[in-house]
Amino acid sequence: MSRSRWLPDAAALLFAVVVAFPLYWMVLSAFKPAGEIESSEPRPWTTAPSLDSFRRVFGQQDFGRYFVNSVVVAGSVVIVSALVAFLAATAVTRFRFRFRTTLLIMFLVAQMVPVEALTIPLFFQMRDFGLLNTLGSLILPHIAFSLPFAIWMLRGFVKAVPEALEEAAYIDGASRARFLWQILFPLVLPGLVATSVFSFISAWNDFLFAKSFIISDTSQSTLPMALLVFFKPDDPDWGGVMAASTVMTIPVLVFFVLVQRRLVSGLGGAVKD
Amino acid sequence: MIRGLSRSSSRPWRRWSGPWLYLAPALVILGGLLLYPIYQLGLISLFHYTQAQVSGGEPTRFEGFGNYSALFSDGEFWSVLLATVLFAAACVASTLAVGCALAVLLTRVRAVPRLALMLAALGAWATPAVTGSTVWLFLFDPDFGPVNRILGLGDHSWTYGRFSAFFLVLLEVVWCSFPFVMVTVYAGIRAVPAEVLEAAALDGASQWRIWRSVLAPMLRPILTVVTIQSVIWDFKVFTQIYVMTGGGGIANQNLVLNVYAYQQAFASSQYSLGAAIGIVMLLILLAVTLVYLRLLRRQGEEL
Numbered sequence: 058m059s060r061s062r063w064l065p066d067a068a069a070l071l072f073a074v075v076v077a078f079p080l081y082w083m084v085l086s087a088f089k090p091a092g093e094i095e096s097s098e099p100r101p102w103t104t105a106p107s108l109d110s111f112r113r114v115f116g117q118q119d120f121g122r123y124f125v126n127s128v129v130v131a132g133s134v135v136i137v138s139a140l141v142a143f144l145a146a147t148a149v150t151r152f153r154f155r156f157r158t159t160l161l162i163m164f165l166v167a168q169m170v171p172v173e174a175l176t177i178p179l180f181f182q183m184r185d186f187g188l189l190n191t192l193g194s195l196i197l198p199h200i201a202f203s204l205p206f207a208i209w210m211l212r213g214f215v216k217a218v219p220e221a222l223e224e225a226a227y228i229d230g231a232s233r234a235r236f237l238w239q240i241l242f243p244l245v246l247p248g249l250v251a252t253s254v255f256s257f258i259s260a261w262n263d264f265l266f267a268k269s270f271i272i273s274d275t276s277q278s279t280l281p282m283a284l285l286v287f288f289k290p291d292d293p294d295w296g297g298v299m300a301a302s303t304v305m306t307i308p309v310l311v312f313f314v315l316v317q318r319r320l321v322s323g324l325g326g327a328v329k330d
Numbered sequence: 331m332i333r334g335l336s337r338s339s340s341r342p343w344r345r346w347s348g349p350w351l352y353l354a355p356a357l358v359i360l361g362g363l364l365l366y367p368i369y370q371l372g373l374i375s376l377f378h379y380t381q382a383q384v385s386g387g388e389p390t391r392f393e394g395f396g397n398y399s400a401l402f403s404d405g406e407f408w409s410v411l412l413a414t415v416l417f418a419a420a421c422v423a424s425t426l427a428v429g430c431a432l433a434v435l436l437t438r439v440r441a442v443p444r445l446a447l448m449l450a451a452l453g454a455w456a457t458p459a460v461t462g463s464t465v466w467l468f469l470f471d472p473d474f475g476p477v478n479r480i481l482g483l484g485d486h487s488w489t490y491g492r493f494s495a496f497f498l499v500l501l502e503v504v505w506c507s508f509p510f511v512m513v514t515v516y517a518g519i520r521a522v523p524a525e526v527l528e529a530a531a532l533d534g535a536s537q538w539r540i541w542r543s544v545l546a547p548m549l550r551p552i553l554t555v556v557t558i559q560s561v562i563w564d565f566k567v568f569t570q571i572y573v574m575t576g577g578g579g580i581a582n583q584n585l586v587l588n589v590y591a592y593q594q595a596f597a598s599s600q601y602s603l604g605a606a607i608g609i610v611m612l613l614i615l616l617a618v619t620l621v622y623l624r625l626l627r628r629q630g631e632e633l
Contacts, residue, residue: 062440069435069443077450079505080457082476083465099476141355148352160353162623167364169619171566173588174608177595178370179363181384201363204356233348262458264569269596281460288464290576295468302461313456314449 086299094296110300123283127261130192130279134199134260135253142207143249150215167205176269183270190274195266203256214248250316261309280305375605397606414586417496421564424504429511436516455509463573466502489575492583499570507563511556518552551629558622562615587611
């Protein structure tokens with residue numbers, strides 16, 4: 058018995074180390090002094106941690122501004138798509154109406170659309186809206202692309218709120234809007250947070266749109282583009298790349314770890330329904 | 331009596347206009363920024379649309395299926411398509427294998443190793459594709475990376491050869507996408523009654539046998555979902571290829587459809603060819619989705 062427990066435990070720990078290693082290496086390299094990063098004998102520790110790479114990152118090219126831009130884009134996408142998805146998810150779970158199933162299938166199919174293929178028409182659309190080179194050209198498409206999945210996943214959370222509550226609210230004389238925002242919304246909020254992780258990540262990580270729509274005004278760039286400033290194919294500044302990567306990864310990691318419990322249960326719900 | 335009363339009186343909120351009112355914002359956004367661009371994509375693919383048309387120097391010209399026939403008679407398109415399918419298949423198979431194996435492992439370990447593996451996986455999951463790509467590239471860097479030192483490969487370049495470059499990208503893709511499979515399948519296994527697994531173990535079934543004959547059939551709906559999701563994600567890989575192979579690899583050896591379409595449209599200004607490639611991708615993924623819907627329906631899932 059003890060042997061059969063010991064072996065899987067060791068295997069799980071080993072896999073944890075292997076999976077975590079790239080992230081460890083990223084953070085480690087971000088703190089290594091220049092001489093140690095570009096060394097032919099890389100060591101898995103450092104005796105002289107330095108902030109040089111971070112200084113270079115924040116000193117160069119308005120990196121702080123790119124960070125703020127990324128936060129604005131991801132924040133707007135998360136808030137707008139959460140509210141819109143909440144309303145839509147309420148509609149498809151709390152009402153029975155014609156075309157309901159058709160709509161649900163459409164939301165499912167919409168998740169499969171290769172967003173990247175739409176870069177071309179979206180480029181012209183954003184040009185016509187006058188949004189090229191603005192953060193709006195990143196926010197709008199990401200709201201649209203995160204909606205189908207958000208609606209799909211929120212369905213389970215809305216469904217889990219008992220119908221009796223709605224009836225009780227009605228009998229107590231609450232208006233529909235009051236029920237929606239003061240009763241249903243707080244109850245669904247945990248699910249909304251879990252769903253938001255996906256909208257946040259897709260907007261935060263976006264590389265293709267940022268590359269295609271922010272063409273001449275670099276003050277509107279976001280983090281992925283800033284990171285690639287340090288990443289010249291022939292002679293990458295690895296210290297800078299790793300420091301910028303660390304700065305870009307930490308917010309997502311924090312967000313993820315905070316909501317992981319809800320995330321797992323939410324996925325379970327989304328899969329089961 | 332009271333039940334009947336409450337049932338009939340609880341509905342006045344639900345007038346016919348109710349659902350559509352709630353749906354309106356979502357439908358407007360999806361219509362304008364998803365459906366309309368798809369329509370535009372189809373339209374552009376039927377026209378001759380290059381830099382001259384974009385800048386207004388030349389009028390747009392209707393081409394019919396000319397872009398498609400140009401595409402289909404181009405050997406490069408077929409080789410990119412083949413590479414995309416094979417690469418996606420390899421990614422999906424590896425992701426599922428790793429994800430399912432680790433999910434089973436998670437059910438058999440104590441709390442601390444389980445938490446460690448969960449946290450590590452969440453970290454990989456949360457890592458943005460761009461940073462994941464640069465970090466993996468650095469790990470495998472011929473001059474400064476630790477992997478070549480550990481494996482004693484000297485200054486072997488992983489991005490030089492076509493297969494080793496694809497392999498490196500595959501490792502990164504599996505690393506950042508197995509956590510979704512692992513977490514979902516693990517949640518599914520936990521929902522399987524313990525008695526069922528105990529009975530199988532008492533009957534002397536091996537781990538593999540339990541997985542194949544007990545767990546896999548019970549988890550089929552979940553496995554369908556994660557498989558289809560993986561197919562869709564891995565078929566559309568863009569960032570990893572673009573960053574790790576420097577935009578498609580040496581002499582375009584590592585192109586996949588997405589990067590190919592991007593190259594045609596934004597590097598060569600062949601917007602209509604890029605759009606035609608986009609439509610091909612769309613149709614392939616639509617076919618996958620239809621298979622998915624059929625499977626769901628056959629399993630009696632209610633929408």
